[in-house]
Amino acid sequence: MSYDLIVIGGGPAGYLAGERAGAAGLKTLVVEERFLGGVCLNEGCIPSKTLLHSAKIYDYARFSEKYGVTAENVAYDHAKVIKRKNKVVKTLVGGINAKLKAYKVDVVKATGQILGRSSEGYQVAAGDQIYTGKRLLIATGSSAIIPPIPGAKEGFEAGFVVTNREILDLEEVPKSLVVIGGGVVGLEMASYFNSAGSKVTVIEMLDHIAGQTDGDIAGILLKNYQKKGITFHLSAKCTEVKSDGVVFEAGGRQEFIAADKVLISVGRRPNTSGIGLETIGVELEGNAVKVDEYGKTNVPEVYAAGDVNGYSMLAHTAYREAEVCINNMLGRRDTMRYNAIPAVIYTNPEVAGVGETEATCRAKGIDCEVVNLSMRYSGRYVAENEGGDGICKVLINKKYRSVIGVHMIGNPASEIIYGAAMLIESEMRLEDVKELVFPHPTVAEIIREAIFEF
Amino acid sequence: MATPIIMPRQGISVETCIITEWHKKKGDRVEVGDVLFSYETDKASFEEEAKEAGVLLEIFFEADQEVPVLIPIGVIGEPGEDITPFLPENMAQGQAADAAAPGGAGGADPAADAGAAAGAGASPAQVLSAGEIKISPRARNLAKKHHVDLRSAVPTGPEGRIIERDVHKLVETGPKVTAAAEAEYAVLDRPVAGTGIGGRVTTEDLQKAAAGPGAAVDFAPGGATAEGPQIPAVIEYQDQPLSNIRKLIAKAMHQSLVNSAQLTLNASFDATAILEYRKQLKAGQEGLGLENITINDLILFAVARTLVSYPALNAHFLDDTLRVFKNVHLGIAVDTDRGLMVPTLFDANLKSLNQLAKQAKRLISQAKAGSISPDELQGGTFTVTNLGTLGIESFTPILNPPQTGILGVCAIEYKVRPAESGYAHYPAMTLSLTIDHRAVDGAPAAQFLQELKQNLENFPLLLAK
Numbered sequence: 004m005s006y007d008l009i010v011i012g013g014g015p016a017g018y019l020a021g022e023r024a025g026a027a028g029l030k031t032l033v034v035e036e037r038f039l040g041g042v043c044l045n046e047g048c049i050p051s052k053t054l055l056h057s058a059k060i061y062d063y064a065r066f067s068e069k070y071g072v073t074a075e076n077v078a079y080d081h082a083k084v085i086k087r088k089n090k091v092v093k094t095l096v097g098g099i100n101a102k103l104k105a106y107k108v109d110v111v112k113a114t115g116q117i118l119g120r121s122s123e124g125y126q127v128a129a130g131d132q133i134y135t136g137k138r139l140l141i142a143t144g145s146s147a148i149i150p151p152i153p154g155a156k157e158g159f160e161a162g163f164v165v166t167n168r169e170i171l172d173l174e175e176v177p178k179s180l181v182v183i184g185g186g187v188v189g190l191e192m193a194s195y196f197n198s199a200g201s202k203v204t205v206i207e208m209l210d211h212i213a214g215q216t217d218g219d220i221a222g223i224l225l226k227n228y229q230k231k232g233i234t235f236h237l238s239a240k241c242t243e244v245k246s247d248g249v250v251f252e253a254g255g256r257q258e259f260i261a262a263d264k265v266l267i268s269v270g271r272r273p274n275t276s277g278i279g280l281e282t283i284g285v286e287l288e289g290n291a292v293k294v295d296e297y298g299k300t301n302v303p304e305v306y307a308a309g310d311v312n313g314y315s316m317l318a319h320t321a322y323r324e325a326e327v328c329i330n331n332m333l334g335r336r337d338t339m340r341y342n343a344i345p346a347v348i349y350t351n352p353e354v355a356g357v358g359e360t361e362a363t364c365r366a367k368g369i370d371c372e373v374v375n376l377s378m379r380y381s382g383r384y385v386a387e388n389e390g391g392d393g394i395c396k397v398l399i400n401k402k403y404r405s406v407i408g409v410h411m412i413g414n415p416a417s418e419i420i421y422g423a424a425m426l427i428e429s430e431m432r433l434e435d436v437k438e439l440v441f442p443h444p445t446v447a448e449i450i451r452e453a454i455f456e457f
Numbered sequence: 458m459a460t461p462i463i464m465p466r467q468g469i470s471v472e473t474c475i476i477t478e479w480h481k482k483k484g485d486r487v488e489v490g491d492v493l494f495s496y497e498t499d500k501a502s503f504e505e506e507a508k509e510a511g512v513l514l515e516i517f518f519e520a521d522q523e524v525p526v527l528i529p530i531g532v533i534g535e536p537g538e539d540i541t542p543f544l545p546e547n548m549a550q551g552q553a554a555d556a557a558a559p560g561g562a563g564g565a566d567p568a569a570d571a572g573a574a575a576g577a578g579a580s581p582a583q584v585l586s587a588g589e590i591k592i593s594p595r596a597r598n599l600a601k602k603h604h605v606d607l608r609s610a611v612p613t614g615p616e617g618r619i620i621e622r623d624v625h626k627l628v629e630t631g632p633k634v635t636a637a638a639e640a641e642y643a644v645l646d647r648p649v650a651g652t653g654i655g656g657r658v659t660t661e662d663l664q665k666a667a668a669g670p671g672a673a674v675d676f677a678p679g680g681a682t683a684e685g686p687q688i689p690a691v692i693e694y695q696d697q698p699l700s701n702i703r704k705l706i707a708k709a710m711h712q713s714l715v716n717s718a719q720l721t722l723n724a725s726f727d728a729t730a731i732l733e734y735r736k737q738l739k740a741g742q743e744g745l746g747l748e749n750i751t752i753n754d755l756i757l758f759a760v761a762r763t764l765v766s767y768p769a770l771n772a773h774f775l776d777d778t779l780r781v782f783k784n785v786h787l788g789i790a791v792d793t794d795r796g797l798m799v800p801t802l803f804d805a806n807l808k809s810l811n812q813l814a815k816q817a818k819r820l821i822s823q824a825k826a827g828s829i830s831p832d833e834l835q836g837g838t839f840t841v842t843n844l845g846t847l848g849i850e851s852f853t854p855i856l857n858p859p860q861t862g863i864l865g866v867c868a869i870e871y872k873v874r875p876a877e878s879g880y881a882h883y884p885a886m887t888l889s890l891t892i893d894h895r896a897v898d899g900a901p902a903a904q905f906l907q908e909l910k911q912n913l914e915n916f917p918l919l920l921a922k
Binding site for chain 1: 635636637638652653654656657659660661
C-alpha cells in the first residue's frame, strides 16, 4: 500500500498529524503499537486529571468548613475512581478513532519499523504488511526513564516500583508511597495519593521541586504540600531500592523510608531505537531525533514531532509541532516557536506558567522587569480561595515593553494561562494589553492588575 | 505685529516642501534678509530669508517634516505677541476646507476627507509626519490598529493616496509585524522573514536580522578555517537615509527601465570640425561673449537643429498616443551634489548658438546651486547627457519617460583611417543614443544619428542653414 504520508506513532503528535494531513487531502496512514492517543490520553494527561479531579472533590467535601459546608461520612472509593478514569479514556480514544476515520486516515495497530528507502518512498513494516510513504512523520514519543539505581529494575519487574503508566491502574491506594523525582508527574501523583490517603514522601535531587517552574512559585507550592502532609527530601539522591522501601542520601547521611509502592518519575527518554531510523540515516542528537524549526530531519521528506525530538515533551507542544510539520509538507511555511508554550501542574492549587522566568532571562541575557502580585488582588480568587496564598508574576522585556512571561499559582491557573500565552505569542506591549477587557470578576483579571503595576 | 513665516510655493506643481534645516532657533532675534530655514522640493532645494525683523516666536514644524506650501511654519514678532491666529490647527482647518472644495483629493473618498477635516484640528503633525506616504487619517488609524507596514500598501486613492481599502488589502495579504517589533521594523532597510503568528515579524526575527551574516558563522560546520569561508565577525556599515531627490531618481530610473523598450545605438563622428570651430570661438573677439561656448553647447545646438526632422524622437510616448512636439525642449542632464537633475532648455531649436549656450550655462549653474525653479525641471522632449568629460567611451543612457530618446555624449578618442599615404589619425567622439523602441524603430533612429553626425562634422554648414 502506498501513502502520501506514514505517521509512526498515534499519540498527540501522530494522531493530530493524521487528522490535519487527512483534512488536507493527503492519503495518510497512522501506525500505533498500543493505543491511539498515546501516553497523554492513556497513561498521562487525561487519566491523571480524572484522578486529580476526584481527589479535589473529595478534599472539598472534607475540608469545606471554612466555606460553611460540612459533610459527614465522606468516603473515597479508589476502585470506582479508576473505573471512571478508564471510561473517560475509552470515550476520548473512541473520539480520535472516529475523527481519523472521518478524514479517511488509515490506522494500523502494530509496531512500525522503517525498512529503507526506494524510488517510490520510504518502506515501513507494520504487522505483516509493508507500506510505502512518500513522506514520514516520526512521532514515536518517549518512555519513562528507570534510572540505574540498584534494585530499581528488579523492583519494577516485581511490581513494587511503578512509572506513570502503572500507577494509574493501581487497584488499591498504597498505605505509603515514595515518589522519586519531584517534577510535574511526581508532584501530581503525590498530590493525588496524598488526598486519596497515602503517606507520601517525595525525594528530589535538586534543591527545589517542580523543575523549571519559577522559584518563588515552586516554594509556595512546596509549602502548600507540606501543609497537606507530604514529606519532601530535597537535594536528596536515591541510592537503592529495596523490596520494602527506598534508601536515599541527603546532607551526607543515608536514610531508609519504608514504602508500599515506589513511583519513579525522573524524566522521559525519546523512543528512537528499534524503529529503523538508522536504515535511512536519520540524525540523532543524544537520544532525540534532530529537527529544524520546520520539523524536518536531515533526511528529505522525513519529519519528526512530539516527545521524540526531545524539546519540550508536552502534548500541546506535540500538537503544534505536528501541525508545523504538516504545513511544511503542504508547502505552507510554518515555523515552530517555543517561546510561548504554557506549562501547567494540575495540583491543588494549580500552577501555570508561560514564557520566560527571571532565571531564563538571566541565562539568555534578556533585560526584564518583573511584577509579582498576590492573587488576592483578584476578587474572585478571594471569594473562592479561603486563605489562598497564590501569586502572579508578569515579566516584560524592558527594551520592547512587551510581555515575555506570566507565571501563577492559584486556581484555576491552568485555564487562564492560554491568555497569557497569546499576549506573549503576539508580542503585545503593556500599552496594548491595557486596552484589553477582562471579564469581571475572574481570577484572570490578576494579569490585568499586574500589567497596570508596571 | 506678529507675522507668520509662510512656506513658499516654488513652482506651480509643488504641493509640499520638506524643511531640511532651521538656521534660527526659537527665541532668536532675526533681521530682514537673515536665512531662516532651508527646504527642498522633490527636485531642488532653497533657502528662505526673513522678510520681517523681530524674534522667532515659534516654530511649528521641525526639520525633516513635509509641509504643505503656503501655510505658516513659524511666527516672527515681539515677545508676548499673540501667535494663536497662526497656529497650524487654526490654519489647517481652512486648508482642509480649501482642499476639499476643488474636488481633487476630496471627491472619491469623502469618508476619508471628512476624517481629514476632523483630524486636522487635533494633530496636524500626524497628518504630515508620514514623510512621503500620502494617507487618509482613517486609513492611518486602521493601519495602526493592525500593525501593518504602510510602505507595502498599494495606494488606490486619488493622487496616489492610501485609503481605507488599501489598508484592508494590506492586512489580508501584506507583511505583518507584532506590536513590540513594529517600531524597529518600521525603520528597517531590508525585508525580514517573519516567524511569528501568521508569519508576523517578531522581535526575535529583528534580532536575528540585526545579527546579520555574522550570525551565520555559528552554523558553519567546524567554524571558519583558513580554507573555509572567511566571514568577519562584524560587518561594518552605515545606513544613510535616502534624500528626497535620491528617492525620486531611484523611482524614475527604475520606472523607466520597467516601462519602456530601450535600445541603445552607438556611432562616432569626426570631431575635427567642432574642435576647430570651438578654437575659433575661443580666439574670437572679446566682448561678444562667445569664448565661453563649449563643445557641449555645440552638440546641444546640433541636436536641437537635427531633431526637428525626426519628430518621433522629439516626442512623448503616452501609451496609446505619440505626442509630437513642434519645438525642441532639450533636457540637459546635470550632475549635482544632491544627485542627477535635468533642467529644460525650452525652444532650443529656435535659439542662436550664443543664446543657447548662455541659457544652458544658467540652467546648469542654477541646478548645481539648487536654486532652479521646479518649473524648469520639467517639460523636456529629448535629453542630452554628457559623460565625455569623465572619459567615458560609450554607455547606455536611461530614458527620461515619457521622452522617446536620450543622447549620451562620450569622450574624444583618437581613431585612424586610411589616408592617401598610409593612415591618418583624427579625433573621434562617440554618441550613444537610447530610444524607446515602442515609439521609434532602429533604422530611423540610426538615420537621426547619421544626420547628427553629418551636421557635427560639418558644423559651419549647420550654422548657415
